[in-house]
Amino acid sequence: MNYIEKILAMHSGKKEVKPGEIINVKLDYIMSNDATTTLAIDIFKNQLQCEEVTDPEKLVVVMDHYTPSTSIEAANTHMKMRNFAKEQGIDFVYDCKGVCHQIMMEKHVNPGNLVIGADSHTCTYGAIGALSTGMGSTDIAIAWSEGEVWMKVPETIRFIVEGKWHSGVYSKDLILKIIKDITVSGATYKAMQFEGSAIESLSISGRTTICNMAIEAGAKFAYISPDRKTDEFLSENGRGDYVKIVPDEEANYIKTYKYNVNELSPQIAYPSSVGNVMDIKKFEGLKVDEIFLGACTNGRLEDIEIAANILKGKKVSKNTRFIVTPASNDVYINAIKAGYIEILVEAGGIISTPGCSACFGGSIGVVGKKERLLSTANRNFVGRVGASDSEIYLGSPAVIAASAISGKITDPRRILI
Amino acid sequence: MIKNRVIKFGNNIDTDQIIGARYLRFESIDEMVKYTFEFDENFVKNFKSGNIIVGDENFGCGSSREQAPAVLKKIGVSAILAKSFARIFYRNAINLGIPVIKCSDYEIDNFDEITIDMNKGIICNNSTGKNFNFQPFPEFLQNIIKAGGVINFRKQ
Numbered sequence: 095m096n097y098i099e100k101i102l103a104m105h106s107g108k109k110e111v112k113p114g115e116i117i118n119v120k121l122d123y124i125m126s127n128d129a130t131t132t133l134a135i136d137i138f139k140n141q142l143q144c145e146e147v148t149d150p151e152k153l154v155v156v157m158d159h160y161t162p163s164t165s166i167e168a169a170n171t172h173m174k175m176r177n178f179a180k181e182q183g184i185d186f187v188y189d190c191k192g193v194c195h196q197i198m199m200e201k202h203v204n205p206g207n208l209v210i211g212a213d214s215h216t217c218t219y220g221a222i223g224a225l226s227t228g229m230g231s232t233d234i235a236i237a238w239s240e241g242e243v244w245m246k247v248p249e250t251i252r253f254i255v256e257g258k259w260h261s262g263v264y265s266k267d268l269i270l271k272i273i274k275d276i277t278v279s280g281a282t283y284k285a286m287q288f289e290g291s292a293i294e295s296l297s298i299s300g301r302t303t304i305c306n307m308a309i310e311a312g313a314k315f316a317y318i319s320p321d322r323k324t325d326e327f328l329s330e331n332g333r334g335d336y337v338k339i340v341p342d343e344e345a346n347y348i349k350t351y352k353y354n355v356n357e358l359s360p361q362i363a364y365p366s367s368v369g370n371v372m373d374i375k376k377f378e379g380l381k382v383d384e385i386f387l388g389a390c391t392n393g394r395l396e397d398i399e400i401a402a403n404i405l406k407g408k409k410v411s412k413n414t415r416f417i418v419t420p421a422s423n424d425v426y427i428n429a430i431k432a433g434y435i436e437i438l439v440e441a442g443g444i445i446s447t448p449g450c451s452a453c454f455g456g457s458i459g460v461v462g463k464k465e466r467l468l469s470t471a472n473r474n475f476v477g478r479v480g481a482s483d484s485e486i487y488l489g490s491p492a493v494i495a496a497s498a499i500s501g502k503i504t505d506p507r508r509i510l511i
Numbered sequence: 512m513i514k515n516r517v518i519k520f521g522n523n524i525d526t527d528q529i530i531g532a533r534y535l536r537f538e539s540i541d542e543m544v545k546y547t548f549e550f551d552e553n554f555v556k557n558f559k560s561g562n563i564i565v566g567d568e569n570f571g572c573g574s575s576r577e578q579a580p581a582v583l584k585k586i587g588v589s590a591i592l593a594k595s596f597a598r599i600f601y602r603n604a605i606n607l608g609i610p611v612i613k614c615s616d617y618e619i620d621n622f623d624e625i626t627i628d629m630n631k632g633i634i635c636n637n638s639t640g641k642n643f644n645f646q647p648f649p650e651f652l653q654n655i656i657k658a659g660g661v662i663n664f665r666k667q
């Protein structure tokens with residue numbers, strides 16, 4: 095068995111599991127947010143006719159999408175969530191404290207855990223060696239009532255990534271390139287396992303960006319084996335002990351891809367599919383109306399640091415708006431302490447409350463007719479952040495910061511080298 | 512047997528197109544339905560309750576929002592047929608009792624009338640007279656669909 099099959103076996107009480115097999119698994123956490131919890135509450139109460147969740151200490155409830163409440167409907171949704179949490183004795187409630195996935199990484203998940211979340215980017219926690227995947231509200235409601243769900247054991251695709259990261263090239267560029275190569279459905283129903291020297295040299299933050307976007311290739315799980323950096327990350331966040339998993343020597347993979355980041359340059363995903371990816375040189379000089387640094391993909395301290403280093407002593411172009419949203423309160427405080435927030439505000443950036451922000455069109459930073467948005471988020475679908483004829487381009491935090499200065503898509507290597 | 516008119520879509524229809532994220536703040540599916548596929552003229556103009564959605568590859572990609580298949584069910588989509596589906600959408604649709612049919616090879620146009628035989632795994636395009644085969648659901652999933660979704664199935 096490979097890492098993924100071993101973790102699934104551990105949670106199913108079976109000695110061995112095989113790809114394709116349907117198993118019942120016990121869950122370590124069940125996460126839901128304000129885009130999905132109220133529907134799950136309705137299903138739980140009215141359709142399943144349940145009164146109490148089985149393990150309230152396994153539930154994590156996050157208000158991040160429409161926060162602070164952006165409309166009367168959002169306020170009602172938030173009220174319903176708070177009341178449910180109170181009534182069920184749920185302690186892990188994060189009310190306007192950051193994006194659900196960042197909170198799960200900082201506060202809860204351990205390597206080897208099995209987690210489901212009512213959000214497709216739940217696959218993020220593979221960055222620290224957990225198995226996690228997105229499900230709909232019915233599955234979440236069933237999991238609340240039983241503490242377990244059924245799952246099909248996926249086949250695993252292996253990505254071995256070697257080489258040295260050049261200045262101005264980041265893990266975002268790698269995952270965009272991979273999605274382009276294998277297509278947006280290239281990993282549907284499958285797990286993506288990342289390894290190799292270029293993955294090992296990344297921080298947990300850089301690894302998080304990669305695992306976050308595995309769903310954009312259709313994947314069920316993303317996985318990076320924990321190492322010394324994972325241990326440091328856990329101890330910085332007050333956690334530590336976990337079961338070390340060793341794959342069998344004859345572990346199975348349906349396919350292996352090899353990458354070398356020596357050859358990688360900054361990548362841009364252009365409208366309206368994350369599989370539309372090209373080298374930045376194709377887009378240099380394209381004017382952008384709004385620029386967003388944030389989301390569960392790239393809203394961490396390291397991302398804000400990259401932007402602050404580029405924008406220090408510079409000004410954001412008058413022709414664009416630059417929104418910066420820290421992915422969590424912890425990120426926010428650390429960015430203040432490090433002086434990054436001051437640099438970004440002085441440059442002309444707009445800092446907003448930790449949360450999903452301009453990653454999607456339900457909160458702030460919505461774009462209008464035919465406007466062009468350049469973003470560090472993970473999706474560029476039609477109308478995702480506003481008008482149906484607006485355009486969304488995706489890139490790394492360095493691309494975002496360099497482009498903020500010119501108001502046009504700019505290769506960060508022009509500034510960094 | 513499901514018999515109805517087809518509304519056809521292309522590749523990679525994502526859940527943001529089915530129901531925009533800004534509408535998930537509403538408390539009920541009823542409040543969301545009028546925004547179903549709001550940017551898709553063909554759908555908005557032509558869809559009638561009972562119609563069958565035909566997509567191409569990777570239908571339902573993107574978010575985990577169950578509201579996407581839920582609004583489709585609410586407005587009366589009787590089946591969704593595609594060459595392939597995104598994983599979470601597929602599971603959500605089955606949980607809600609929507610027949611989601613994977614068929615890798617079909618010739619069906621917008622507004623064609625088709626008949627789907629779920630048990631035998633045959634699609635007949637009544638407009639052209641051509642037949643296409645698909646792998647019928649395993650019994651476990653057939654039973655969930657027949658019960659009208661996983662919740663009813665569990666109650667049985």
Ligand code: SF4
Nearest residue numbers: 193389390450453454
């Ligand atoms: S930041 Fe964006 S992708 Fe992440 S959970 Fe929020 S809306 Fe979803």
